[in-house]
Amino acid sequence: MTSSLAVxxxxxxxxxxxxxxxxxxxxxxxxxxxxxxxxxxxxxETWLRALAPGACDGDELTLTLPSPFLRxxxxxxxxxLIESLVRAEMPGVARVIFGVAPxxxxxxxxxxxxxxxxxxxAIVQAAPSPxxxxxxxxxxxxxxxxxxxxxxxxxxxVGKPNEFAYACARRVAERPSSPGFNPLFLYGGVGLGKTxxxxxxxxxxxxxxxxxxxxxxxxxxxxxxxxxxxSQSTMEFKEQLRSVDxxxxxxxxxLIGKESTQEEFFHTFNALVDAGxxxxxxxxxxxxxxxxxxxRLRTRLGCGMVADVHATTFELxxxxxxxxxxxxxxxxxxxxxxxxxxxxxxxxxxxxxxLNRLIARAKLVGAPISIETVxxxxxxxxxxxxxxLTIEEIQKRVAEHFHIRLTEMTSQRRARAVARPRQVAxxxxxxxxxxxxxxIGRRFGDRDHTTVMHAVTRVQQLMETDATFAEDxxxxxxxxxx
Ligand code: ADP
Ligand code: MG
Numbered sequence: 001m002t003s004s005l006a007v008x009x010x011x012x013x014x015x016x017x018x019x020x021x022x023x024x025x026x027x028x029x030x031x032x033x034x035x036x037x038x039x040x041x042x043x044x045e046t047w048l049r050a051l052a053p054g055a056c057d058g059d060e061l062t063l064t065l066p067s068p069f070l071r072x073x074x075x076x077x078x079x080x081l082i083e084s085l086v087r088a089e090m091p092g093v094a095r096v097i098f099g100v101a102p103x104x105x106x107x108x109x110x111x112x113x114x115x116x117x118x119x120x121x122a123i124v125q126a127a128p129s130p131x132x133x134x135x136x137x138x139x140x141x142x143x144x145x146x147x148x149x150x151x152x153x154x155x156x157x158v159g160k161p162n163e164f165a166y167a168c169a170r171r172v173a174e175r176p177s178s179p180g181f182n183p184l185f186l187y188g189g190v191g192l193g194k195t196x197x198x199x200x201x202x203x204x205x206x207x208x209x210x211x212x213x214x215x216x217x218x219x220x221x222x223x224x225x226x227x228x229x230x231s232q233s234t235m236e237f238k239e240q241l242r243s244v245d246x247x248x249x250x251x252x253x254x255l256i257g258k259e260s261t262q263e264e265f266f267h268t269f270n271a272l273v274d275a276g277x278x279x280x281x282x283x284x285x286x287x288x289x290x291x292x293x294x295x296r297l298r299t300r301l302g303c304g305m306v307a308d309v310h311a312t313t314f315e316l317x318x319x320x321x322x323x324x325x326x327x328x329x330x331x332x333x334x335x336x337x338x339x340x341x342x343x344x345x346x347x348x349x350x351x352x353x354x355l356n357r358l359i360a361r362a363k364l365v366g367a368p369i370s371i372e373t374v375x376x377x378x379x380x381x382x383x384x385x386x387x388x389l390t391i392e393e394i395q396k397r398v399a400e401h402f403h404i405r406l407t408e409m410t411s412q413r414r415a416r417a418v419a420r421p422r423q424v425a426x427x428x429x430x431x432x433x434x435x436x437x438x439x440i441g442r443r444f445g446d447r448d449h450t451t452v453m454h455a456v457t458r459v460q461q462l463m464e465t466d467a468t469f470a471e472d473x474x475x476x477x478x479x480x481x482x
Contacts, residue, residue, distance in 0.1 A: 024061070027090035028053040034085055037360040039078060040328070043150060047074055051082075054101060059094035061086060064101035071098050073146060144214035144244075147206065151199035157323045159316030162193055165307040169197040169280075173204040176211060176246055176278035181305045183269075183279035187286050188309030191347030194282040197309075198248050201280060211245035218254040222261040241268045248280040252301075256292035266297045279304075312348060317341035320348060321355055330359050335371045343382055354381050389480060391429045391443045398425040401476055410445035423455035424473055430456050432480060 032051070036044040050070065054062035063082070065071040074082070075098040083096040153173070158166050165186055172184050186194045202213045216224070228237035241247065247268070255262050272279055283290060287302035312320070318341045325332040336358065344351045361377050362369045375382065395409040402421035409422055422444065429440045430452065437449035444452070463470040 024053050024056055024090070027086075027093075030089040031082070031085045034089070034360060034364065035082070037328075037363050038081060038085070038356060040150065046149070048078065052101070054099060056093065059092060060097055061090065061093045061095070062097045062099045064099045066101070068100050071100050074098060077148070144216045145220060147199045147202045147213075147215060149203065151196040152203055153200045155323075155327070156193060156196055156200060157316065157320045159313065159319060161310035161312055161316055165193075165197060165309045168305050168307045169201050172278060172280060173201045176205065177276050181278075182273060183281055183301060183304040185287055185301055185304060185306045186280070186282040186309060187284065187306070189284060189311060189346065191349040192309045192312065193348060194309055195250055198250055198280055198282060202246070202248060205246055212243070213246045213248070214241070214244040215248040215250065217250045218252045218265075221249055221265065222255065222258055225261050225264050238264075238268065242271050242275070244272075244277065246278045246280065247272055248282075250282050252281050252283040252293075253285055253290065256290065259294070262294055262297055266294065266300070269297070269300060273300075311346070314341055317345070317348075317351060320351065324352060324355055325359075328356075328359055330362070330369070332358070332369050333371060336369055336374055339371060339374060350381065354378050357381075389432050391433060391435065391440065394428050394432065394480060395425050395444075397480055398428065398476060401472075410443075412445060423459055424476070426452050426455040427459035427473070428477060428480065431477065 035048055039048065047070065050066050051074065052064050054064045056062070063086075065074055079096070079098065086093050086096050153166075153170060156162075156166060165188070168181065168184055169186070171178065172181050175181075186197060188194060198215060202215045205211050205213050224237060225234075228234045249265070255265065269279060281301060286308065287293075287298050287306060290298055290301075293301075318337055321332070321337040321340060325337070332355070340351060340354055344354055358369050358374065358377055361373070367373075396406055398421050399406045399409060402424075404418050404421055408418040409425055411418070413419070426440055426444060429435060429443075430437070433440075435443075437452045441447040441449045441452045459473065463473055
């Protein structure tokens, strides 16, 4: 086990690793240098600073942390990111394993008290930082998931689409179990800040130190419930649940169709509300749209405060980007932010991810972020968000442009006044949609693919000889692409 702490020496001698002396150290140094930009300086200092490379066995690299608690946290919150960075920076490593090992040099065995972490056979317990201690406190009865320190009310950017949900969340954090606000039901699309608000409520209440908070995903709830059944400890599970002051269940839609778990949740829910405890629930659907959730549960869920987190607006996305750039202390040109806010419209997490990538990249190459580098750095994200242009949209726009009826796009009329626009639409469909010639033909009134081919060549010829026509087509193309 101690050999797993050997960083540089001996690793390559066992014949199992293809790494040369120093390679692991250097590779890991690159990963560690890239991490703060990806997770934030504070997160890095709080949780990731203690990460150390251990043994490399074949293509499997072990990374160690000083306690099981830290290991679980880091694996759960940043495992995927760390693995992808390791893969990128240390070719030859295919998998990362997180282990526990005392810090080299016994630096942690000083005078600070150790913290016992539930039921794990810890090798050495590192003393937690204040932030870690707060996270541990929130793990009520070893029941709930830790709260993410970054998700606070302060770091939540408020705009029209989310101001109501925000106000409700604040209100619950200030005065839990107020009549009319229990349960608080937050709903809205993916990546719009529901989990963020729940953690903010939990964090605020935990810091106040007056109440015990349990936050968990509905999936975790179910998993715990099933585990309790298996180990015949459902009574204990129920008692634990019912002992908290505030219970927050995230992504309730996960319980759709899971009847016995719903039943259990329903009873817990009733017991807690009857005892004057606060419930906060999130879901991607409103209570009335949660088909597959029992009627009586849906009714109860909807009888407190139901707050919809709406899709973001351009203004809100700009505000979020500038807040994130500010807190990362990076200057991001407004043009870049506008570009991102236009392109990535549905999910704040992806918006954030794109910005983080630009920031990380700029730091890596030591150059400021500029609009020129955006497409290169974000090509995969942008491609996924490129609006899928349909043949119908093209037909509609072209028909409007040439003042002909939409039905002419599929009609058999061959008069020039309708045949030419139809050809232009076929040409644009070929250029902009990636559909095959036969498919395009089918959508234009069941025409043959040779007709489409002919239209494409004809339009190209005309564009070369007729400047006005070429301008027209270009204008249409730009309109469709924007
Ligand atoms: P949901 O739970 O609704 O799917 P999350 O709460 O996980 O969404 O949000 C996804 C990411 O976007 C998080 O990192 C969160 O901090 C961020 N985010 C979402 N909305 C906002 C906002 N209004 N202000 C700041 N960050 C936000
Ligand atoms: Mg969520």
